[in-house]
Amino acid sequence: MEALQFSTYGPPDVLTVAEVDEPHAGPGQIRIAVLAAGVTPGDHYLRSGRMRDMVPIALPHVPGVDAAGIVDEIGAGVTGVRLGDAVFGLVDIARLGGAAAGFAVLVAWAPKPESFSWEQAGGAAANVETATRALDRLGVEAGTTLLVEGAAGGVGTVAIQLAVARGATVLGTAREPNHGFLAALGAIPTTYGPGLADRVAALAPHGVDAVLDCAGSGSLADLVAIAGGPTRVVTIADLRAAEHGVEISRTGGPGATEAPHYESLAVAAALADEGRFTVPLAAVFELKDAAAAHELSESGHARGKIVLTL
Known part of the structure; x- marks a missing residue:
């Protein structure tokens, strides 16, 4: 499958689109065919090497922690979701990546609200x-x-x-x-x-x-x-x-201060269905233009969520 990755720390242009092995859903997980994936500040912190001492990662690394798409594989013990369902959710945050790819394995998910575009759904879960x-x-x-x-x-x-x-x-x-x-x-x-x-x-x-x-x-x-x-x-x-004297709220990886609040996805989806919640989009980029997405994220001037489409 195609995936965004970087093999060395550096500026946005170290990002490339490469062929990598497909992941598969394990117990309690689902796999989706990704249609959109979010870009978070954590992605460019990791890519730049800014957090290499605090959060070591194996290279090459596929960035992205949230995505939306169609369920195509269901792991053992999973109930309440079917093949072909439209969902949005999070990868295993301990891995700190894996969403910006043709397929992604989710450990937490909720049905995609009807009011959300794929781009909004892809950028919802992490935030x-x-x-x-x-x-x-x-x-x-x-x-x-x-x-x-x-x-x-x-x-x-x-x-x-x-x-x-x-x-x-x-x-x-x-x-x-x-x-x-x-x-x-x-x-x-x-x-x-x-x-x-x-x-x-x-x-x-x-x-x-x-x-x-x-x-x-x-x-x-x-x-x-x-x-x-x-x-x-x-x-x-x-x-x-x-x-x-202030603590950083962070989950996933070494130094995490809290457990993930996965139940929040269903809460947000319900609010969206009621017309009380949306995901403002700052910009949408194709996967091949991910370097520009990271540049915008690093600028600190994005109004809303930055999303990649696949």
Whole structure:
């Protein structure tokens, strides 16, 4: 089968499309013929070698942790799904890859919502799982006021919607051109950077209960001050979090801090079927153009999810 891979660490142009052996579903797993696969910041962190000491991987490596497609193989012990079903889901996160390929083995999945395009479904699972894990860690529920730093990105846009569905009030930071976009998702938008504490105080005079940092832009000191302490802040992106007493929410691979929240996929699918959840797409690329997808991801300016089609 065709698969995206890199055989050495480096810039996006180390990515190639190559013929590799097909994987097969083991017990408790399914295999899908992939139609779309998501691109996450973790993909380019691994490819660049930025995380080679923290998260060693075997090379060559096939990136991608979430995908959508048609079920074509069902492992022992699996019930509730049939050959030919349309699903979206996650590969074994411990492997940190394998989704950007003609076939992918999923360990968690849910039916593809009718309202989702294949591209939206392919880019849904990783951000849903990540956002849910962070919201649960922060105890976000009805009545919570949540600040999302870097709210216009893939995880931020999902976290806004899932938090609003729980009954939370959400403030989100982004560049001013993205404020209308955030408002349409249910957030109260504001600008990141100097003066954030004053802007947040004006928008939430009773303060915020929790902060989710999706940007990793070095703002944790300010976010901790806004939240009133490091235990009320979770980051998914700042590798220097420990300097501020903040823990990184990460699952899969060495140093993982939490177990995956696989049940979140069915929750998001149900919300989508109710018209309460969507997956905003930043851009869609063919597999052969994956280097451009990684370049956009590395820019930090993608509004929504980046997806590859096969």
